[in-house]
Amino acid sequence: MSEMIVxxxxxxxxxxxxxxxxxxxxxxxxxxxxxxSFVAIxxxxxxxxxxxxKHFNSILLPSGGRVLVSGIDTANEERLMVIRRSxxxxxxxxxxxxxxxxxxxxxxxxxxxxxxxxxEIRNRVDKALKQVGMxxxxxxxxxxxxxxxxxxxAIAGVIAMEPKCIVLDxxxxxxxxRGRREVMxxxxxxxxxxxxxxxxxxxxxxxxxxxxxVVVMHKGxxxxxxxxxxxxxxxxxxxxxxxxxxxxxxxxxQLKMAGYDLPLDKLTPKDCAQTLKDWLMN
Amino acid sequence: xxxxxxxxxxxPGNSPIHRLDxxxxxxxxxxxxxxxxxxxxxVSYAVMLVFLLTAIKISTIPPKSILRGMKPLVMILVFTGVxxxxxxxxxxxxxxxxDFIIITEGGLTRAVFMMARILMLITGTFLLTYTTSPISLxxxxxxxxxxxxxxxxxxxxxxxxxxxxxxxxxxxxxxxxKIMSAQKARGADFENGSLMxxxxxxxxxxxxxxxxxxxxxxxxxxxxxxxxxxxxxGRTKMKLLRYRRNDMVTFGIGIVLxxxxxxxxxxGL
Numbered sequence: 001m002s003e004m005i006v007x008x009x010x011x012x013x014x015x016x017x018x019x020x021x022x023x024x025x026x027x028x029x030x031x032x033x034x035x036x037s038f039v040a041i042x043x044x045x046x047x048x049x050x051x052x053x054k055h056f057n058s059i060l061l062p063s064g065g066r067v068l069v070s071g072i073d074t075a076n077e078e079r080l081m082v083i084r085r086s087x088x089x090x091x092x093x094x095x096x097x098x099x100x101x102x103x104x105x106x107x108x109x110x111x112x113x114x115x116x117x118x119x120e121i122r123n124r125v126d127k128a129l130k131q132v133g134m135x136x137x138x139x140x141x142x143x144x145x146x147x148x149x150x151x152x153x154a155i156a157g158v159i160a161m162e163p164k165c166i167v168l169d170x171x172x173x174x175x176x177x178r179g180r181r182e183v184m185x186x187x188x189x190x191x192x193x194x195x196x197x198x199x200x201x202x203x204x205x206x207x208x209x210x211x212x213x214v215v216v217m218h219k220g221x222x223x224x225x226x227x228x229x230x231x232x233x234x235x236x237x238x239x240x241x242x243x244x245x246x247x248x249x250x251x252x253x254q255l256k257m258a259g260y261d262l263p264l265d266k267l268t269p270k271d272c273a274q275t276l277k278d279w280l281m282n
Numbered sequence: 283x284x285x286x287x288x289x290x291x292x293x294p295g296n297s298p299i300h301r302l303d304x305x306x307x308x309x310x311x312x313x314x315x316x317x318x319x320x321x322x323x324x325v326s327y328a329v330m331l332v333f334l335l336t337a338i339k340i341s342t343i344p345p346k347s348i349l350r351g352m353k354p355l356v357m358i359l360v361f362t363g364v365x366x367x368x369x370x371x372x373x374x375x376x377x378x379x380x381d382f383i384i385i386t387e388g389g390l391t392r393a394v395f396m397m398a399r400i401l402m403l404i405t406g407t408f409l410l411t412y413t414t415s416p417i418s419l420x421x422x423x424x425x426x427x428x429x430x431x432x433x434x435x436x437x438x439x440x441x442x443x444x445x446x447x448x449x450x451x452x453x454x455x456x457x458x459x460k461i462m463s464a465q466k467a468r469g470a471d472f473e474n475g476s477l478m479x480x481x482x483x484x485x486x487x488x489x490x491x492x493x494x495x496x497x498x499x500x501x502x503x504x505x506x507x508x509x510x511x512x513x514x515x516g517r518t519k520m521k522l523l524r525y526r527r528n529d530m531v532t533f534g535i536g537i538v539l540x541x542x543x544x545x546x547x548x549x550g551l
Contacts, residue, residue, distance in 0.1 A: 054504075059507065097502065097505035101417060102415075105520070105521075112520060142449075161509065
């Protein structure tokens with residue numbers, strides 16, 4: 001597998017105002033994201049997750065070190081459009097990223113910017129809307145849709161540009177449980193079926209547990225990195241930086257603290273129940 | 283309450299007028315207005331009226347909703363009528379009360395013509411906005427104003443702004459509703475008190491609304507940049523505007539109408 005995104009000794013300081021000193025977010029961050037992978041990034045508010053995401057497609061440029069997207073330095077202004085079309089972004093608030101007042105016009109916005117021929121745009125828009133399951137709503141006004149539907153439109157708007165990688169910055173934070181499920185299903189399907197690299201920034205542990213790799217950030221550096229099982233079994237570490245493990249792991253951990261020997265790598269309720277059942281049987 | 287406000291007043295439909303290219307409709311509106319100002323006599327006004335009524339009939343827009351749209355304009359109409367009626371001294375005197383109120387024949391005709399002109403002008407404009415969705419209206423305007431780009435008029439940017447404004451009207455109305463509820467829940471009173479007090483009560487609504495709007499603008503700008511937006515340069519469109527047979531027929535009608543009105547005027551009709 002080749003590398004999709006690499007950060008090398010990434011440092012970033014938010015510029016200070018007037019006499020105020022700037023705020024350093026990263027000092028030396030090294031992270032490699034493989035092509036086709038599904039990576040979840042976890043961390044408390046203010047740990048630098050969103051700032052990091054904005055480095056992945058040149059919205060922010062490093063103050064030190066560098067970021068490479070498919071081998072291209074994000075500071076290379078001539079290749080800016082190549083970078084932006086290969087790394088798409090979906091933000092938290094669906095209302096603030098929808099441009100047009102008809103669903104299909106909004107999905108067409110990206111391809112139109114790329115200067116693609118009209119029939120090909122039509123093609124891509126229809127395909128993207130079908131992939132997120134919103135084709136029947138193509139002529140609706142976005143403001144009449146639910147949060148989950150709006151967020152899927154935003155995702156369709158990104159995949160219509162045929163990116164290699166999608167970065168989602170807390171896409172489910174403003175959604176109800178049903179909307180969250182719709183969005184998560186869509187993301188997983190895109191990763192599995194289209195081989196699109198997915199970087200999901202989230203606060204929800206159960207969402208992160210669905211990824212192939214989990215990166216935990218704390219105060220601008222990486223506190224843990226590995227498979228969901230590896231990361232979530234470090235319950236004490238997660239607690240110490242203000243996070244929690246998924247509920248099933250928390251349950252096993254509580255029991256373990258009470259003196260019963262239980263494994264901490266059961267991430268789904270089903271696995272957890274099976275483990276508890278086996279344990280009670282013995 | 284605030285959600286009832288409709289802007290742009292578009293009536294979705296599938297009449298031949300709905301399906302016309304927005305550029306055709308914009309051009310026709312201009313032609314129609316010019317013809318209306320060239321019309322000088324009963325005959326030419328009658329021709330214009332027949333044209334307008336036929337267009338309304340074809341558009342399948344219920345005449346009631348056009349009349350409802352007229353309501354706010356009644357005052358202007360009455361004002362125009364009265365002004366022309368009393369202050370035009372022309373021709374035979376019809377009414378003379380103590381040399382103070384004088385109504386002449388010329389004044390009466392003029393008043394009727396002026397009111398008819400305003401009414402027909404507004405109805406024509408309504409017909410455009412009722413049968414054209416805001417987005418195709420914006421598209422049409424951008425396409426028509428395209429030659430101005432040579433004079434460095436930012437045509438694309440203006441139409442983009444209009445499009446975004448239309449997109450965010452419902453969102454901002456919803457937000458205003460929410461802020462009002464939040465302030466009411468904390469004891470704000472918008473209904474009572476003097477005019478000054480009520481105006482002052484709006485400040486706690488406007489401040490968060492503006493802050494929110496700026497935050498939205500910032501986020502939208504980032505999202506647009508992420509989707510490779512770099513202005514109108516090198517941009518293509520999914521839906522291309524194309525003149526069809528019906529548009530040609532419409533232009534033909536427009537030409538006939540203008541010529542007819544000019545000919546009638548040259549005969550002093």
